Amino acid sequence: MTNDTARIEAFSDGVFAVAITLLVLDIKVPPVSSPGDPLVILLVRQWPSYLAFATSFATILIMWVNHHRIFTLIGRADDRLLFSNGFLLFAVTVIPFSTSLVAAYLGHPGQRTAAAVYNGTFILAAIFFNVLWATASTRGRLLRADADHDAVQGITRSFRRGVPLYTAAFALAFASVTASLALNLILAIFFALPTKLATKRAAKP
Amino acid sequence: MTNDTARIEAFSDGVFAVAITLLVLDIKVPPVSSPGDPLVILLVRQWPSYLAFATSFATILIMWVNHHRIFTLIGRADDRLLFSNGFLLFAVTVIPFSTSLVAAYLGHPGQRTAAAVYNGTFILAAIFFNVLWATASTRGRLLRADADHDAVQGITRSFRRGVPLYTAAFALAFASVTASLALNLILAIFFALPTKLATKRAAKP
Amino acid sequence: MTNDTARIEAFSDGVFAVAITLLVLDIKVPPVSSPGDPLVILLVRQWPSYLAFATSFATILIMWVNHHRIFTLIGRADDRLLFSNGFLLFAVTVIPFSTSLVAAYLGHPGQRTAAAVYNGTFILAAIFFNVLWATASTRGRLLRADADHDAVQGITRSFRRGVPLYTAAFALAFASVTASLALNLILAIFFALPTKLATKRAAKP
Amino acid sequence: MTNDTARIEAFSDGVFAVAITLLVLDIKVPPVSSPGDPLVILLVRQWPSYLAFATSFATILIMWVNHHRIFTLIGRADDRLLFSNGFLLFAVTVIPFSTSLVAAYLGHPGQRTAAAVYNGTFILAAIFFNVLWATASTRGRLLRADADHDAVQGITRSFRRGVPLYTAAFALAFASVTASLALNLILAIFFALPTKLATKRAAKP
Numbered sequence: 001m002t003n004d005t006a007r008i009e010a011f012s013d014g015v016f017a018v019a020i021t022l023l024v025l026d027i028k029v030p031p032v033s034s035p036g037d038p039l040v041i042l043l044v045r046q047w048p049s050y051l052a053f054a055t056s057f058a059t060i061l062i063m064w065v066n067h068h069r070i071f072t073l074i075g076r077a078d079d080r081l082l083f084s085n086g087f088l089l090f091a092v093t094v095i096p097f098s099t100s101l102v103a104a105y106l107g108h109p110g111q112r113t114a115a116a117v118y119n120g121t122f123i124l125a126a127i128f129f130n131v132l133w134a135t136a137s138t139r140g141r142l143l144r145a146d147a148d149h150d151a152v153q154g155i156t157r158s159f160r161r162g163v164p165l166y167t168a169a170f171a172l173a174f175a176s177v178t179a180s181l182a183l184n185l186i187l188a189i190f191f192a193l194p195t196k197l198a199t200k201r202a203a204k205p
Numbered sequence: 206m207t208n209d210t211a212r213i214e215a216f217s218d219g220v221f222a223v224a225i226t227l228l229v230l231d232i233k234v235p236p237v238s239s240p241g242d243p244l245v246i247l248l249v250r251q252w253p254s255y256l257a258f259a260t261s262f263a264t265i266l267i268m269w270v271n272h273h274r275i276f277t278l279i280g281r282a283d284d285r286l287l288f289s290n291g292f293l294l295f296a297v298t299v300i301p302f303s304t305s306l307v308a309a310y311l312g313h314p315g316q317r318t319a320a321a322v323y324n325g326t327f328i329l330a331a332i333f334f335n336v337l338w339a340t341a342s343t344r345g346r347l348l349r350a351d352a353d354h355d356a357v358q359g360i361t362r363s364f365r366r367g368v369p370l371y372t373a374a375f376a377l378a379f380a381s382v383t384a385s386l387a388l389n390l391i392l393a394i395f396f397a398l399p400t401k402l403a404t405k406r407a408a409k410p
Numbered sequence: 411m412t413n414d415t416a417r418i419e420a421f422s423d424g425v426f427a428v429a430i431t432l433l434v435l436d437i438k439v440p441p442v443s444s445p446g447d448p449l450v451i452l453l454v455r456q457w458p459s460y461l462a463f464a465t466s467f468a469t470i471l472i473m474w475v476n477h478h479r480i481f482t483l484i485g486r487a488d489d490r491l492l493f494s495n496g497f498l499l500f501a502v503t504v505i506p507f508s509t510s511l512v513a514a515y516l517g518h519p520g521q522r523t524a525a526a527v528y529n530g531t532f533i534l535a536a537i538f539f540n541v542l543w544a545t546a547s548t549r550g551r552l553l554r555a556d557a558d559h560d561a562v563q564g565i566t567r568s569f570r571r572g573v574p575l576y577t578a579a580f581a582l583a584f585a586s587v588t589a590s591l592a593l594n595l596i597l598a599i600f601f602a603l604p605t606k607l608a609t610k611r612a613a614k615p
Numbered sequence: 616m617t618n619d620t621a622r623i624e625a626f627s628d629g630v631f632a633v634a635i636t637l638l639v640l641d642i643k644v645p646p647v648s649s650p651g652d653p654l655v656i657l658l659v660r661q662w663p664s665y666l667a668f669a670t671s672f673a674t675i676l677i678m679w680v681n682h683h684r685i686f687t688l689i690g691r692a693d694d695r696l697l698f699s700n701g702f703l704l705f706a707v708t709v710i711p712f713s714t715s716l717v718a719a720y721l722g723h724p725g726q727r728t729a730a731a732v733y734n735g736t737f738i739l740a741a742i743f744f745n746v747l748w749a750t751a752s753t754r755g756r757l758l759r760a761d762a763d764h765d766a767v768q769g770i771t772r773s774f775r776r777g778v779p780l781y782t783a784a785f786a787l788a789f790a791s792v793t794a795s796l797a798l799n800l801i802l803a804i805f806f807a808l809p810t811k812l813a814t815k816r817a818a819k820p
Contacts, residue, residue, distance in 0.1 A: 007214060010215060017626055018222055018629070022633075024709060025230075025711075029716050032723050038725060042725075043732070054705075068622055072619070083397065086266045093228065097234070113244040213478075216427055219424055219428070219431075227434070295467055298430065301431075302434050302439070315448060318449040417683055420624075421683075424629055425635060489680075493807065500672055515647060519653070527658070
């Protein structure tokens with residue numbers, strides 16, 4: 001039922017859109033009554049908020065792009081798809097919190113814990129993406145009859161790399177929190193690229 | 206008019222998506238200036254927030270799934286449907302508040318009141334679900350001509366159990382608040398299951 | 411272009427859905443550290459928040475229902491429609507603020523000002539609804555060719571009453587703030603009814 | 616693929632709708648316990664919040680209108696479109712923060728910095744609009760086969776003026792912050808007008 005997946009996509013789009021926009025609430029306006037320092041300095045000092053905001057924005061955007069990609073290949077919905085999609089949205093919904101946490105603690109005691117929670121949310125999302133994709137694509141159960149085989153294989157390969165890569169970012173946080181965040185940004189770019197070819201093919205009329 | 210129900214679904218999806226994502230605002234970042242305790246401890250101490258968040262997320266998700274299910278069977282809209290749907294959305298909109306309340310008071314004096322409000326919101330939602338479904342399905346007035354009869358019956362049976370079950374969770378709160386919350390989680394899973402068969406049939410081409 | 415109005419409706423649905431759900435942020439969780447009074451009492455004392463929340467929820471819902479109704483009759487979009495719709499959304503977006511204001515000040519000095527702002531927002535919305543409808547319906551410029559003439563007339567009559575009625579609620583606030591809020595709730599119900607007949611006709615296949 | 620652009624539009628509509636509605640969170644309810652001054656005075660003193668709110672609302676609305684316009688001409692999506700659209704949404708998402716900042720600092724030390732950040736966000740958005748449009752329209756790569764040539768040219772001309780005009784508003788902030796904000800409001804109106812003709816043509820059946 002096209003109709004079935006249409007409403008799952010609409011609800012998911014809503015959750016992705018709200019979550020990505022709520023991220024901005026983590027960037028605080030410095031209190032006007034602050035003594036001494038000019039506003040420029042106060043704003044520059046908030047760089048961890050900007051780094052966390054940009055990384056989370058890029059990650060949620062890529063997650064939406066991938067969600068969009070896999071649903072162009074899915075032709076039917078069933079209860080298992082509804083629930084595995086729900087688990088993925090759970091992880092997406094947590095991101096504004098884990099982003100706040102890492103933005104608040106970067107450069108303070110506890111930053112390693114904060115970065116572990118932040119990366120943990122991404123590992124969770126990567127796991128749920130694999131579950132969602134397996135639910136849809138195992139033996140092609142919910143895929144469209146005309147789903148491009150190479151596109152399907154490309155997504156499977158790309159998603160499989162997600163869990164180990166985000167686990168690496170998780171581990172890196174114990175060496176350097178900033179390096180771990182930088183790796184997250186790089187991963188967002190990486191997940192933007194590899195299925196490029198596959199998607200282009202899938203988008204062919 | 207397909208068009209009629211399409212826009213009701215779009216507006217409802219928006220409310221469900223915003224409400225489910227706003228839940229995360231209830232999970233607070235521990236203040237950085239907290240003395241002594243490491244962040245891990247501070248985060249672990251917030252477990253009532255996580256339990257309330259997960260329970261409410263699961264409940265709103267199941268409510269959305271059920272909303273989605275019944276609208277696959279509804280073929281026409283009228284004013285009574287618009288308003289009974291509005292009452293349901295009212296209950297959905299209150300959930301982020303009742304979730305905050307129970308998250309804040311769990312383990313403190315007043316936790317019974319908080320859990321009663323929390324369960325009360327769910328009872329309200331269960332009542333409004335029955336009203337919405339009755340508006341649509343009584344004598345099949347707004348159902349699609351091809352709506353599967355077993356699916357319709359399955360939903361009626363499943364929804365009828367909602368009010369007594371959530372009333373039980375409400376009553377249980379006076380014995381044990383944690384047990385009441387646990388029952389809520391179980392109910393979310395229960396409402397995910399019983400009409401499974403019915404929906405699968407309804408989803409058949 | 412059906413497509414044109416489809417996206418205006420989608421964007422408007424988003425704004426209505428976010429605004430109606432943000433209202434709940436005005437209901438505050440009483441601080442856990444409050445001395446003495448049991449939670450029930452603290453919650454009961456917040457009744458102005460619940461009254462304001464319910465009134466605003468009902469009002470935004472009715473506004474959405476009316477928006478939905480007029481767009482079932484509109485067949486084409488142009489720039490003037492985009493902008494008059496934008497003005498209406500402006501008023502909708504302000505409602506969460508005016509609701510907070512009246513909820514905070516009800517029963518305190520300044521409650522008359524708060525109620526005036528609250529009703530002022532509704533007058534503004536009523537004016538913009540008339541502008542939007544005039545933009546679409548004057549000489550039938552943007553209406554669908556098959557738009558039911560009685561439905562069009564019914565909406566014109568109903569909307570014309572909006573500005574004087576909300577102005578009455580505005581004036582009433584200077585005599586009694588609570589009576590003014592009650593009138594707002596009654597108006598929401600009133601605007602739910604009068605075009606009922608018209609809409610039913612419009613919904614006919 | 617119509618389907619492809621449909622979901623990009625839905626997600627973008629969600630982000631625009633959430634961002635434009637979140638703006639209202641910047642208008643604060645004056646604390647009830649404020650000594651002395653009547654509420655009217657307290658509300659009037661918040662005029663910078665209202666000016667910033669109205670300017671940002673108008674700007675996001677115009678951005679949405681323009682987004683809507685260009686997507687009526689775009690017939691296909693590819694990865695580059697997804698990402699250039701993502702960059703634009705990034706700028707939209709930042710606006711509620713930059714609006715808070717300018718609302719808080721207008722009339723206080725640091726107002727020039729705040730206005731520079733505010734205008735900087737708009738320059739960024741103007742740049743990303745040009746990138747998005749270039750991605751879609753260069754050699755007509757993603758345009759619909761029947762896209763009106765004059766409409767395409769009109770958008771290209773209009774967008775090209777965006778960056779210098781917002782840079783002028785940025786520069787003006789160093790002379791007068793209020794004049795700079797006023798120019799922003801004027802620019803929102805300006806960007807509402809110039810492609811009027813083109814859009815009307817594009818909307819022709």
